[in-house]
Amino acid sequence: MGDIENAAVEKLSPLKNLTTEQAALVNDILDFTRAHLNADYPAIYTIFGDAGTGKSVVLSQLFDRIQTAARRDQQSAFYGTTNYFVVNHPEILKVYREIAGARPELYKKDFARPTSLINQLDKRHQHFDVAVIDEAHLLLSKPDHYNNFYHDNQLVELIKRAKVIIIVFDQYQVLRMKSLWTPERLRKITDQYPHREYHLHHMFRMTASDELVDWFNHFMNDYELTPLPSNARDHYDFRIYADAEAMRQAIVRRNQEVGLSRILSTSGYPSTLDGGKHYIKEGQFKMPWDQYNYTVTPWAELPQTIDEVGSIYTCQGFDLNYTGIIIGPPISQIPGTNQLQINLDKYTDSEAFKKRADLTDPQTIRALEERMIMNSLNVLFKRGVYGTYLYAHDPLLRRTLCQLFTQAGFRTPTEE
Template sequence: MTQIDNMAVKKLSPFKKLTSEQEHLVNDVLHFTAHHLQEDYPATYTIFGDAGTGKSVILSQLFDRLQKAARQDSNSPFYHTTNYFLVNHPEILKVYREIAGRLPELYKKDFARPTSLINQLDKRHEKIDVAIIDEAHLLLSKPDHYNNFYHNNQLVEIIKRAKVVVIVFDQYQVLRMKSLWTPGRLRKITNQYPHREYHLTKMFRMNASPELVKWFNTFTNDYRLTPLPTTARNHYDFRIYNDAEQMRQAIVRRNKAIGLSRILSTSGYPSTLDGGKHYIKEGRFKMPWDQYNYTATPWAELPQTINEVGSIYTCQGFDLNYTGIIIGPPISQIPATNHLQVNLDKYTDTEAFKKRADLTDPQMITRLEKRMIMNSLNVLFKRGVYGTYLYAHDPLLRHTLCQLFTRAGFHLPKED
């Protein structure tokens, strides 16, 4: 058996043992796929699940079994089928291709970004049998000429070119207008075909208590601060910081001790795709944003990125051991309430909110933009396997978070 050592690769390895529920789901998808390969019309299978519920692990094993049968088992209904694994995230694609380089049944060319595959198939006038799509909430739902996508919707175009399409979807990881999805928008497409759905609910990534995960969700989904559960630190290193530099130093220590620990932040600080460095400053804290990663190694696993601040674009889909999260200027507390507000004028990720021809209602656009900002924070909240540290830019929010922490019976971190 091939040795899997890299942490990101290990997480998505086809050798990872599945739970009985996950095993049942993989078998159900394979049965569904085998049945619908015989039909003259496409079919879709959607797996719903929040961040950390094991969606990618399931797809990795599913695709490995599919390709092993396609290439090695002459008695299988999948023998000699043409199948692709798609993900619209360059950092995650690197991990899948690294896995493919170690296993005989998987080829690196089996893994692609959606636009590349669509354009290649059109050029060759070909179709495929099965498309498996990880992080389907990142699929483009409008044309993007900069990335050579000239159709209206990537999912629609993939379904046109495949007999069966299997996707995983998380509505709380929708982060850009060009990839605007809701369950309703998704089902408007998938319900046109024979389809099946499955909902994953168990959190696998974080060792955090269910009560702390719920607290994170209430923060981002309901825009509300609630008392911290007394279980917030049960078997999990959860901390609130009043000083961003103190938090950074703690993350550096964690990284030296066990590795894969990083500082992350929401938008709200200077950031321009001009090749230069742009810094996040919070008191005595000063660090540059993540730089574009031209290597084959994911950003989070490059040793030098301990000296950068990660964004949703470099950490989405990845596990980190410890995270130090900066809640930036766009998110603040409404004075004299326990409610949060999103300040769109302080959001600096201008690429996220490009206009869409199919959206004209200003109030709806505002709601969606605020939702995406909170989604980005939810993504950050759920990266840390063993610990999550928080610091808020807004002074009132920072003060309240510290109060909630001490009222739950915990002590604020001290300088070492």
């Protein structure tokens, strides 16, 4: 692998330097874990944080230290313990297993998806000591027989089988009903056990100003179009396009210059898991959706995926240098207002909104479905380290975004 392809491994490397806050957090979790290893009840440590706040790098170094002690330090409380790193995302799992291949204290078998681990433990009638769970908001919270999960909740099942559980959680990255989580639903479980919480706030991934990040958050959380901050382009390449094909060409140029630059899109375009190609079309723009990735290399690091459109399922959890984001048909502007509306009938991700037996109120269901659509946009918005380019399918929203861009004193991309 070259430098470009090594980006995800480098980002999650346990050797990465931590900030003072992150290092103190790792030490606090280690102290908490030691204190509960031999307790009568499981204990849980939850790290809350938005996308890009450094949650995963904390877990990577934490797990490396636990496994080093478990396998090498006979004086440590962790010596001889059995521990697993769990993540319910196949693309991210590939990165962790690649890291394990280069670290003598880490084995690839230490890293697992939750369903495989739970079923494997049950088959062997085994329990273990410490579970470190990345992207806990992706854990299943209902049975999924298609994927061989027959219990009601993956977090509950992992708690039954481990002594200490450390999780990271972001309510704004919940994307499917079968993985429905809210802070309230999470705490209904964690409050039953000795537990501790920590909140990470600082954005590490994006070099954007705090004001621009706040603008993104108003868009997603308040469904509101606010004036762009005057520093939206300070140390960050932020652009709004009226032409999706022009945006694609700019992303191709960024990819040729620095690599790891991709086109991403929300749902709202034809997409079926039938092995065929399904295209997103916007004027002169025409590109196929991402294909299922059978390789050990994450989708975002495959050179050929510059010719595909990435989805939330291939880019979540990854850093990209530049992103060109298509805001699809499910999100439009209400005429005569600065407010956004969610068009549930235009959402084409059929897996996202499958019914749950514990949800029957239509208003509650609609609110959750709308929130998940905006969460999917949040995942895309928070990917670009050095730059984010936007294009909107809805003509009114597209015009308004371009107006906001020029009103903030910026030239349109076609003028640059």
